[in-house]
């Protein structure tokens with residue numbers, strides 16, 4: 001704790017860690033580390049304290065966020081083990097189970113979280129699960145931290161790999177759809193900027209309608225299909241290209257990758273823990 005504010009340390013402030021640092025800075029003291037510390041100049045200008053020293057940063061943090069790559073999580077946990085004793089560690093790494101992290105840092109309380117790059121505009125969707133030793137104050141702090149990133153939802157850990165493949169990876173799928181829609185409009189001669197605005201606002205509108213109406217997407221889709229109208233011809237083309245199968249395969253492939261990654265990290269870590 002520095003002054004009245006809680007100190008949040010972020011280890012591995014790359015794309016997602018940097019976005020989290022920026023979102024938390026108005027509300028917490030934030031310390032961020034990464035290997036190439038000069039790349040954090042932009043964050044420093046926004047009030048984040050930057051460092052290359054993970055152990056010192058972990059010592060100063062009341063809460064520690066890990067946003068290094070999955071393959072680096074175990075070694076960073078070993079590095080900060082002493083400094084993180086008794087503290088909450090929130091890992092945003094894909095595919096690393098709570099129980100595996102707990103084996104390495106048994107003295108710390110573990111949160112496994114997944115969010116997405118919409119954190120950059122405070123519209124992230126953060127899914128999380130945690131070890132059973134967090135007290136009420138820590139759980140409440142967790143909610144405060146996640147609410148600064150956007151929406152949040154506690155989930156069963158069994159769902160985390162699929163949620164990673166859908167929600168963590170999701171912006172990449174949505175951008176693919178939006179990009180493709182823009183190209184379609186460009187083929188028809190629409191100006192670029194107008195095509196982008198139209199595609200993005202349509203995506204926002206459709207998402208809001210889905211959430212606010214509580215209706216199934218199939219029902220909402222049907223409402224757009226005026227008989228003998230325009231949209232059904234577009235949908236006919238999409239169905240011929242097996243668009244839904246393509247997305248189902250994408251989510252399954254990414255989920256499988258998460259499971260493989262998880263197994264790889266577990267095997268390597270268990271070998272090291274036994275040694």
Ligand SMILES: NC(=O)C1=CN([C@@H]2O[C@H](COP(=O)(O)OP(=O)(O)OC[C@H]3O[C@@H](n4cnc5c(N)ncnc54)[C@H](O)[C@@H]3O)[C@@H](O)[C@H]2O)C=CC1
Pocket residue numbers: 011012013014015016017033034035036054067068069070072076092093094114115116117168
């Ligand atoms: N990019 C995304 O959309 C999301 C990524 N994640 C997770 O966040 C983690 C990071 O992903 P990205 O931000 O995309 O990767 P990234 O490569 O941009 O960030 C990782 C950062 O960790 C730093 N780093 C590596 N070893 C370090 C060490 N020993 N000490 C301190 N810093 C170290 C690197 O310098 C780099 O800046 C991954 O585990 C990923 O699964 C989670 C949600 C969304």
Ligand SMILES: O=C(O)[C@@H]1CCC=N1
Pocket residue numbers: 094164168169
């Ligand atoms: O692609 C990845 O592995 C990370 C996790 C979710 C989004 N990016």
